[in-house]
Every structure is written in C-alpha cells, then in structure tokens.
Amino acid sequence: MSELLVRCSWANTNPLMVEYHDTEWGVPLHDDQKLFEFLILEGVQAGLSWNTVLQKRANYREVFSNFEAEKLINFSASDVERLLLNPGIIRNRLKIEATIINAKKFIEVQREFGSFDKYIWGLVNSTPRKNNFKSLSEIPPYTPQSDILSKDLQKRGFKFVGSTICYAYMQAIGMVNDHLTDCFRHEQV
Incomplete structure (x- = not known):
C-alpha cells in the first residue's frame, strides 16, 4: 500500500500545482535564465492565481523567447501590440511592457554583478532561510x-516587484523554504 504524501495545502488543487509544488517550489535556483523566468512570472501573477500563471507558462516561454533576456530587449511596440492579442498569455499591457523593461534591467544587473544569481543570492549571503511554519x-x-x-529592484528600474511579489519570488526560487513542517518537501529542500 502506498503512503499518501502530505503537502502544503495550496498545492492540492490540481495535478499542475502538485507537480510544481513537488518539483520546483522552494528549490534553490541558481540558473540566471530560470531566475529571470520566475521574476517575470511572479510579476505577471499580480492580482491573479499562481494556477492561472502555471497554465499559461508554456505559452509565455514560447512568446517571450524562452525568457532569454537578450532577445526580449529587442521587442518593439509592435511586438507589444501582437502580444496583447495572444489569448495564451495574460493580456495586460503594463505587464507585457514590464517584461521588456525588466529584461533590460536584468541584463544591467548581470553586467554589474557578473550574474543575476550572484546579485539575488548575495542578499541572503547565499544561504536559504528555512522557516518552520x-x-x-x-x-x-x-x-x-x-x-x-x-526597494533595490525598484531603484534599479524593475517593474512589478513590490514586496509581496518579491517574497513570492524568494519562495519560488528557494531563498526561503516555506514548505509547511508537515509537508514532505520541508526537509527535502
């Protein structure tokens, strides 16, 4: 008989959320392209559910050049207009424009610090915080x-990076481990 896994209750809504919870959420991430992807997706989520964003993530990867910042900086006003017609993504002009702006700012941070990973993880001395909620x-x-x-991202010109979005980002990329103590992932990440 197989043992049922206990997970954070928010993850039990559908198989996509379960997969995300079990394999990605809270796992320390150090790949710049993935760090950029999560920064964008967390900003896109503002006012929406994470499930909505996950359902559209493949479309986002496709239309935003797999989150390659170097490609996104070349997006034009006509690209924004084209994206506003795409039902596969969240069609919000400010969020689409923020993605392009954030790509430019992301590259600036990479140039300043050598990588976005060094910048972001430097804020926590390269050590994830394990909470016991x-x-x-x-x-x-x-x-x-x-x-x-x-505050630092905003000072650098990033958009859709309020403190709540940043905390969700920190959770997603493993800077903090907020898996509940009875969740099977709490001790694994």
Whole structure:
C-alpha cells in the first residue's frame, strides 16, 4: 500500500500545482535564465492565481523567447501590440511592457554583478532561510528581506516587484523554504 504524501495545502488543487509544488517550489535556483523566468512570472501573477500563471507558462516561454533576456530587449511596440492579442498569455499591457523593461534591467544587473544569481543570492549571503511554519496563516505576505529586495529592484528600474511579489519570488526560487513542517518537501529542500 502506498503512503499518501502530505503537502502544503495550496498545492492540492490540481495535478499542475502538485507537480510544481513537488518539483520546483522552494528549490534553490541558481540558473540566471530560470531566475529571470520566475521574476517575470511572479510579476505577471499580480492580482491573479499562481494556477492561472502555471497554465499559461508554456505559452509565455514560447512568446517571450524562452525568457532569454537578450532577445526580449529587442521587442518593439509592435511586438507589444501582437502580444496583447495572444489569448495564451495574460493580456495586460503594463505587464507585457514590464517584461521588456525588466529584461533590460536584468541584463544591467548581470553586467554589474557578473550574474543575476550572484546579485539575488548575495542578499541572503547565499544561504536559504528555512522557516518552520505549521499553517498557511503563519506565512507572511512579505518580510524585511523582501522589502529590501523590492526597494533595490525598484531603484534599479524593475517593474512589478513590490514586496509581496518579491517574497513570492524568494519562495519560488528557494531563498526561503516555506514548505509547511508537515509537508514532505520541508526537509527535502
């Protein structure tokens, strides 16, 4: 008889969310292209559910050049207009334009620090923070660290990087481990 895995309750909504929770969320990530992808997707999520974004992630990868920032910086106003007609993504002009702006800023950070990974992980001394929350209600929407990240990204010209978005980003890329203590992933990541 197979043992049922206990996971964070937010993940149990559908197979896509389960897969994301079990294989990606909270795993320390150090690949610049993936770090950029998550930065964009977390910003796109603003006001929406993560499930909605996950369902559209393949489309985002396709229309945004697999999140290659060097390609996105060449997107034009006509590309924005084309993307606004694409039902496979969230058709919000500000979020689409922010993706292009953020690509430019991302490259600037890479040039300044050698990689975005060095920049982002330098904020936590390259060490993920492991929290011991027992319920979803204990997880804060933002922290002093996400406030610092948000302010720095905004100062650098990034868009859709408020503190709540930054904390969700920090969770997604494993800078913080917010898997609940009874979740099977809590001790694995």
